[in-house]
Amino acid sequence: xxxxxxxxxxxxxxxxxxxxxxxxRIVTGNLTRAQAExxxxxxxxxxxRLIPDQMQTYDLIYGARFRxxxxxxxxxxx
Numbered sequence: 001x002x003x004x005x006x007x008x009x010x011x012x013x014x015x016x017x018x019x020x021x022x023x024x025r026i027v028t029g030n031l032t033r034a035q036a037e038x039x040x041x042x043x044x045x046x047x048x049r050l051i052p053d054q055m056q057t058y059d060l061i062y063g064a065r066f067r068x069x070x071x072x073x074x075x076x077x078x
Contacts, residue, residue, distance in 0.1 A: 015050050018043055019062055026069045036074040040066040 022043040026036045043066070047058050 011050050015047055018046050018050075019065075023065070023069060026066070027073050031074055033070060033074040033076050036070045040070065 022039050025031065025039060031039065044055075044058070044062075047062070048055055051058060
């Protein structure tokens with residue numbers, strides 16, 4: 001396996017770890033909607049540093065996932 005491919009796979013594993021961790025906190029934590037939205041935004045910012053050229057794909061896949069998790073597991077702020 002060439003170096004570029006290894007680097008890409010490592011980057012994608014890092015991204016998946018970030019998303020999984022944030023998702024776990026949203027789904028199993030006691031976050032308010034505002035806290036969950038902030039966490040999703042922080043995760044997106046970290047992703048933009050990892051995969052700046054692929055953020056449209058990130059938004060399609062993970063944006064929808066975060067919105068669904070927040071809607072389902074985080075109460076609306078009063």
